[in-house]
Amino acid sequence: MNISQHFPVFVIIIPLISAVIIPLVGRIRRIYGWYVSIAATFSSLLLSISLLRTVFEKGRISYWLGNWEPPWGIEYVVDYLSGFVLVVISFITFIITLYSMKSVGKEIPEDKITSFYSIYMFFVAGLLGMIITGDIFNLYVFIEISSLAGYALIAVGRKRDALIASYNYLILGTIAATFILLGIGYLYMVTGTLNMADLRERLPLLYDSTVVRTAFAFFSVGLSIKIALFPLHIWLPNAYTHAPSVVGALQAATATKVGIYVMIRIMFTVFKPRFILEVVPVSQMFLYLSAVAIIAGSVLAIGQKDIRRMLAYSSIGQIGYIVFGIALANKLSIIGSLIHILNHALMKGGLFLVVGSIVYKTGITNIDDLKGLGKKMPFSMAAFTIGAFSMVGVPLTVGFVSKWYLALGALQAGKWVFVLVILISSLLSAIYFGRVINNIYFKDDGGGHTTKIDDAPAGMLVPTLTLASCCIIFGIAAFIPVYITRFAAEMLLGG
Amino acid sequence: MIEIFLGKYNYWIYITLMMIGFYAMIAKQNLIKKVIGMNIFQTSVFLFYISIAKVKGGTAPIVWEEAILYDNPLPHVLILTAIVVSVSTTAVALALIIRIYKAYGSIEEDKILEMSK
Numbered sequence: 001m002n003i004s005q006h007f008p009v010f011v012i013i014i015p016l017i018s019a020v021i022i023p024l025v026g027r028i029r030r031i032y033g034w035y036v037s038i039a040a041t042f043s044s045l046l047l048s049i050s051l052l053r054t055v056f057e058k059g060r061i062s063y064w065l066g067n068w069e070p071p072w073g074i075e076y077v078v079d080y081l082s083g084f085v086l087v088v089i090s091f092i093t094f095i096i097t098l099y100s101m102k103s104v105g106k107e108i109p110e111d112k113i114t115s116f117y118s119i120y121m122f123f124v125a126g127l128l129g130m131i132i133t134g135d136i137f138n139l140y141v142f143i144e145i146s147s148l149a150g151y152a153l154i155a156v157g158r159k160r161d162a163l164i165a166s167y168n169y170l171i172l173g174t175i176a177a178t179f180i181l182l183g184i185g186y187l188y189m190v191t192g193t194l195n196m197a198d199l200r201e202r203l204p205l206l207y208d209s210t211v212v213r214t215a216f217a218f219f220s221v222g223l224s225i226k227i228a229l230f231p232l233h234i235w236l237p238n239a240y241t242h243a244p245s246v247v248g249a250l251q252a253a254t255a256t257k258v259g260i261y262v263m264i265r266i267m268f269t270v271f272k273p274r275f276i277l278e279v280v281p282v283s284q285m286f287l288y289l290s291a292v293a294i295i296a297g298s299v300l301a302i303g304q305k306d307i308r309r310m311l312a313y314s315s316i317g318q319i320g321y322i323v324f325g326i327a328l329a330n331k332l333s334i335i336g337s338l339i340h341i342l343n344h345a346l347m348k349g350g351l352f353l354v355v356g357s358i359v360y361k362t363g364i365t366n367i368d369d370l371k372g373l374g375k376k377m378p379f380s381m382a383a384f385t386i387g388a389f390s391m392v393g394v395p396l397t398v399g400f401v402s403k404w405y406l407a408l409g410a411l412q413a414g415k416w417v418f419v420l421v422i423l424i425s426s427l428l429s430a431i432y433f434g435r436v437i438n439n440i441y442f443k444d445d446g447g448g449h450t451t452k453i454d455d456a457p458a459g460m461l462v463p464t465l466t467l468a469s470c471c472i473i474f475g476i477a478a479f480i481p482v483y484i485t486r487f488a489a490e491m492l493l494g495g
Numbered sequence: 496m497i498e499i500f501l502g503k504y505n506y507w508i509y510i511t512l513m514m515i516g517f518y519a520m521i522a523k524q525n526l527i528k529k530v531i532g533m534n535i536f537q538t539s540v541f542l543f544y545i546s547i548a549k550v551k552g553g554t555a556p557i558v559w560e561e562a563i564l565y566d567n568p569l570p571h572v573l574i575l576t577a578i579v580v581s582v583s584t585t586a587v588a589l590a591l592i593i594r595i596y597k598a599y600g601s602i603e604e605d606k607i608l609e610m611s612k
Contacts, residue, residue, distance in 0.1 A: 137573055144580045151587055160598035161611050167591045171520055174533055174584055181577060182540050188570070189547050 008063035008076040011047045012129045019121035026114030033117040041094040048090045052083035071195035077134035080488040085261045092253045092345045099463035100246045103356045107244045123149035127258045137194045147173045154243040165238035172235045179222030186215035207279045227259035230293030233316045240312035245356030253349030268492040286327035293320030298428035318344045333409025338485035340402035347390045350467035354384040357456035374441040377455045383468035388433035390471045393426045397475040505546035512539035526602040530588045537581045544570040
C-alpha cells in the first residue's frame, strides 16, 4: 500500500479537513487558525508539485474515489494541464495565506478571524477540487463550494458596500452555476454518463444533436459569467473593490483563473477542438468577445479613481487575453493562454498584495493620494512597479512571454488585427499604470509624508516580494512554464 | 402540434418556471423577492432532472421480483446534492440580506444604490 497513490485526493481533503479543524483550534488561540491554514496550503503545494512530477514521469494519473471504477465512480485526473494549474493555484494560495495574518488582523473584526480562515480553506478546497476532478457533476459541486465560500469572504469587507457587492455576485453566480447544472443535465440526458473522459468518447456521434449544442450554450454562458468575460463582468469590479485586501488578491489571482481552466476542460476535454472550431464555430464568438474585453477592460481601467477598482477592470482585460488564446485554439496561442494563467496570477496577486500593504499602512485607496509613497514604502512600491511593468508586457517580465506567444498564435492563424489589439491594450495599460507610478515616485506630496522609510511589516513584504521576483524569474527563465504548457497544449489539441 | 405541447409537457413546465424565476431575479427590486426567484429558478432545474429520470413503465428503483424496468435513480441522487447546494445558497443570501437591512435600513435595491453613492 503506497501512500503516494492517494495524493490526488489528499490535495482536496487536507484543506477541507483543516476548514473544520480551524474553528476548533481557533478556540484555543486565534493564531492557530492561521498556522493550520499555512500548513494546509503548504502541503497542498507540495502534493501538487509531486503530482506534476509524477505526471512527467509516468503520464496521466487517474484516481478512483472509493476505488469505484469510472465511469461509475468519481474519477480524479491529474495530467499536464491540471497538474500545472494545481501547482500555480496552490502556490498562489500559499503565498497569500502567508501574507494574510497582519492584513486580516487589521481589516477583519477579531472575533471573526477564526471563521474567516475556516471559510478561506473551504474556498481553497473548492478551487483545487474544480481543477482535479474528472467528473462533471463533481465539478458543479466544487464550483458551488468555492463560490459560496467566495460570497462569504467578500461580505466580510469593512464597508457596507461589500454586502451589496457580495449579494449581487451571489445572484449572478447562482445563475451561472444553475446554467452549468442545466448543461450537465442535457449532456447526461443524451449520453448517460458524467465522466469527462467517457463523455469525450460518446459525444462526437451526437455533435449534430440540438440537445448537445444547447448544453454547450449553457456551459458557455455560465462559465462566461464565472470568469467575468466582458459583457458579463458587472459583478467583478465591486466584488474586488470592497472585499478585504487578502480576499481581493485571492479572488483576482485564483478564482477567475480556475474558471478559465474549467472552460478549457469543457471545450477541449469534454468536447473536442473540432466541435468549437468546425461543428459550432463558437470559438469565433469568443475571439471577438475577448478582443472587446481586452480593449474595454483597459479603457475602463483608465477612468478609475480607486486603485483596487482600476486593478479589477484591468483583470477583465487580462481575462480577455486568456480567452483570446483559447479561442484561437492553435498550439502557440494555447501555450500563451496557459502561461498567462500563471502570469496573471503572479502579477495581479502581487499588485493586490501591494495594495493591501498600502491599505494596512495608510488606509489610502485613492490613486491621487498615493503621492510620495515611493519614498515611504520603497520595497512595496518596487514590487508594484515590477508587477505594473509585467502587466504592460515589458521584456524580461512574465507579461512579455505570454503576450509574445499570444501574438505569435494570432499571426499563425493569420489574424494580424488581433496583434494590433494586443499592442493597443498594452499601450492603454501603460497609461493607467503609468499614472499610478507617476504619482508614487515623481509627484511631491507637499511634505505630508515624512521621507522616513516606513514599509509594511516583513510578514507582508516577503510574500509580496516573492511574487514580484517570480514575475522576473519566470520572465527570464521562461522556458520552464513554456516547457510544461507545451505538453498541456499538445495534449489538448491532440485527438 | 399537440404532441409538442402535451407529449413533452414536463419540459414546458420546467422552462416556464425557469423563466418566471429568472425574471424575478433580474427585474425585482426587493432583495427577498430576488431570492424567491432564485429558488424557483433552481427548483425548475431540479424538476427537469427528476423528469428525465423517469423510465416508461418503470417502478421505483428498489429491488423487487415483479419489476421489469426501473426508473433511473442517478438523477435523483444528483438532485439531492443540488438541493443541498440550493439550500446553502439561500441561507447565505438570507444572511446577507439581514446584514444589508441592518446596514442600510432597507432591502429595496434602488434605495440601497442611492444610499451607497
